[in-house]
Amino acid sequence: MLAVVLLLLVPDFRGKNISPWQIFNLTEQKPQPLSYAKAVRLAGPAVVNIYSEDIQVDPIYGRQPRKVTRLGSGVIMHNQGYILTNFHVVQSADLIVVVLQRGQELHAELIGYDTLTDLAVLKVQASNLPVIPQSSTLTAQVGDVVLAIGNPLNLGQTVTQGIVSATGQSGLSTSYLQFLQMDAAINEGNSGGALINSNGELVGINSRKFTQANSNLNIQGIFFAVPYQLAHKIMLKIIEHGRVIRGWLGVEANDSVASLKGFVIGAVTPNSPAMKAGLKSGDVVYQIDDIPLQNVKQGLDVVAEATPGSVLNFRVSRDNQQLVIPVTIAEVPN
Known part of the structure; x- marks a missing residue:
């Protein structure tokens, strides 16, 4: 009787030679698996690899200069080529190379930095750059699912997942411990990468993991990111003044x-x-x-x-x- 009712209510079933018992099999659809693939597709192309080179000259006579390369990540914030990253990624760098996910290599100029938030703004000369999705009204909440995108240990772009453990502050007087706290893993090379939500929108700029003087304490799952609202505010001030004036x-x-x-x-x-x-x-x-x-x-x-x-x-x-x-x-x- 239920099959007959379905045939009457859904005319599309009538011309497909479907037996009554097959109708029930058609209505049983497998649920879609939970996936963040769309969010990563939207944000991933705007997360870049950053290689900074520092030429260190040994004071001992006859020693050759030594080239030190640091690894990090960055986020393309504007189609004019402005990139946000961590200052410690590019500190004292003589040469900064930005590598897009499509393989394009670009030389970057350091526009300015802010030591309090450990943020730096780079600029590259290129067109058709992918820009990360941003929302001016976004407010992170404890329990939000977040994804950290970066280039840890130079393994290529990877994604780690976690939740927001504590919300950060958006004011210029903020200190390190008032950053966004989450348990999405941040390793060497992830610094300066993007922390996004399940819609692919930028939630923060990945900073670093919690460190403590007592090395005997095994601390896990405490990582920090600069909240988006604060990072965007810092970026605009650096672009305008070359530094952050407080x-x-x-x-x-x-x-x-x-x-x-x-x-x-x-x-x-x-x-x-x-x-x-x-x-x-x-x-x-x-x-x-x-x-x-x-x-x-x-x-x-x-x-x-x-x-x-x-x-x-x-x-x-x-x-x-x-x-x-x-x-x-x-x-x-x-």
């Missing part, structure tokens, strides 16, 4: 535990913008200009992204008084 306040701070959200100032650095403006230890900063603060991270990001020389109005609670203190932001000292 604003500096000059305080040690912690999250506020009082009724006012924001941060509590601890120590104040001598001759810093904070000291010159009159900020004191114990002040609770709850607003900068028209931006209400939720925590110390947000406040330091506002300062870091301010142009050196600009004036920010700090709204401060001190001894049950509400004060407005203008602070002239300086550039982070070298």
